[in-house]
Amino acid sequence: MASRRGVAVTPEDIPVLPRGVRCGDDRVRGLRVLLGPERVLMLDQIGDAVLRRVNGTDTIRTISEDLARTFCAPRAQVEADVIEYLADLAEKRMVERANG
Template sequence: MTTETPAHINPERVPTLARGYRLQHDKVRNLWLIQAPERALVLEGAAPEIMKLVDGSRTANTIIETLVAQYDAPHDLIAQDVYTLFADLTQKGALRA
């Protein structure tokens, strides 16, 4: 099974957080968040590990390959998680992918 890239996600593009958004760890609640003015998105599951790799220099493909190697997980499973997260955050305006 091959994971298809959502039409609006370019796997060769370098994803970045939208202006005014930042990744932040809430030490009190032990949560990872994407913080913006008057808004916070809680990251759950694999999302924090994916977003830690969104650094303005890695492409979506590079992020996927890094996670595959780091977790010794199937490429299609990792790609599906990454593309789903990127599509969701893009739709919410938090990510430019």
């Protein structure tokens, strides 16, 4: 479990983008972005891959397993990285838990 300033994230959590937050394309820069109220975060390839799998029904464990298969990477390491990334976004109020 990752905890950042009181935001605990576990493999069983179901991440969801909160109301007012969405992924989009910045056509000027040719990048994917995460858009929120008064905030824009540029996504790298990995961040985009994670957020494309955030659908409000899959757990972090399921997302991590899919990423590990897609990128031929160790599931445990991918899961740790996904948890850390989503905990950081949760701290910024750009991701919430659908299950709590």
